[in-house]
Amino acid sequence: MGASAVLLCAGTGLAPPTVGGCPVAVVEDLCDRPGAAAAALRTLDATRVVLGLCDRRPSAELLGALRRAGAEPFGVEAVVLGGRGPAEAGLLLAGAAARLERLAPGERGRTALATGALSRRALLALGPALAQRPVAVIDEDACAGTARCGLCVEVCPEHAVAAPGPRPAVDASACTACGACVPRCPHGALRLAGAAAEQVEAQLEELLPGVAGIVFACAAAGADAPPGWALVELPALGLVGPGWLLQVRARGAAVRLAPCDGACCEGARGVEALAARVLEACGTPRPSGGRLRLREPLATADAALRLAPRDATAVVVDDAAPLGLVHLDPDRCTLCGACAAACPTDALQLGEEASATVLRHEPSACVGCGRCATVCPERALSVERGLDLARLRHGTMELGRAGRETCAACGADLPPLPMRRRVRELLPELAGTPLGLCAGCASRAAS
């Protein structure tokens, strides 16, 4: 992993000796002298750099010069400090440094081509600064594989995530880095290059104690944060789940989104509306400390629990929710376990205990994908997206239970009673056979 450094424009009037343990160099007229910035970076021998700029974003020339001087792709975080006091500026710089520190080693995006569909034969190429575009990246160690999960393949609006084998793969040339797959991955295996959950978590941990609010902004929106607030720029707001907003609120800070007009931020309003509904359901928020978690669906579940009073019972049903609500009709369920086998997150589990077969559901792990309802042969399950504060508080709950029984004749294990009843209903020739016998003993008894 490369070392980090901070380059400050002398125009900011700031000169702290270090920021978050990183060396600081003050460069005269940094904003307009890419060559001087590159020289300073080389002197500090760093590959990751926080830029403290006066009043505007870094130019393409400045970014290009830094990349040529050895900065990693996604290794440059710019902070516009115009008009901020030294304490506030120090906080913003430390936040950016913390985010860079968690940048995955060797993080790469995709090489962007110059023009549209005919561009493979392009005469012009993008310079190194802009050549790396964010792209969805899959963490192989965390990914549960397509056989068990594969939700990302279903979610991608560009069909850029495919499952050619046991692991999903991102087609970088088709990925538009909209971020839609990120909050939908229940295993936290997806990220956008340069904006991983642990990077933003580290940045927020630095910022939250000292700011009034956080603005999560799409990089394309060109947004600013009001005084006292901090701007957290992301490649797309698609990767922001409602849990991000709730987690910040749970820490006592205000939060809002600054989306762009593009497709990458289409869902932002829905996410904001859902967070508002959850907050309303929680009543007066009770800010608390605690570690920040940005991986959905746990982020939403964890924040809702921290915000809600102990006796909250509100149920919020909303398609933007990263969590699911499962309803089971106990008269139909035969405890066959097909739902548990299909569940990508093990939110549904069929447990064989010493004395009973039990179907359990963990609401904080359920992403509401609906596969259980699809595979249930008895149509006993229905799923909607949303969260139930009482169920979240309660934790894992039992949806169905049947005592274990053995065959009265031979002593073999019997299927759960509801299943034996259902089989008898379906097969008229079994009418009248005793329920306490296994299939073999029952047929011997009949003949």
Place this chain on the structure above:
Amino acid sequence: MTPDVAALPARWWSRPTEDERAAWTAAWPRAREAAAALGLAADGVDELRLTLSAADGETLLEEYERLFVGPGRAPVPPYESLWRADGPRREHGRLMGAPAADAVRLYRALGLSLRRDAHELPDHVAVEWEALAYALARDAREQAAALVQAHLALWMPAFCAAVAAAAEQPFYRALALLTAAWTEALAR
């Protein structure tokens, strides 16, 4: 403005290899839409399509080499520096003059650089159109306006008229007329 209004001319002014011609053939509906976006009728595009389908690939390649490359002095070399008559007199008719340097500056502002394996000069007609396509796609209005007003609009009329006069293949005559019309529409 759709980037296609510049992306397509960039392709049509490139060497008409077999791959390239196949790409053009797939893009006629886009070309008609681009013409409509410029407020122009589609007959320029239709003429280009018909002249391309009537032309033989080998002949087209030979015509491209003869018109724009050489051997010897090509009749209509496709470089802006040679066609601009508004700069200092001593620079007239010289390759890599001030317009080429200004083009490089604009590309850099867009974050672009000329590919080494393109083996082209920065003020080649196809390169300038391609840069404009990128500027339009990125919504970089300042650079897009500069590429049209300070570059293409200043030499496309003379260059296209010369190509139309020198061309032996109807395709290049049609392309010259279409490009002149599209440049005029863009400059408005």
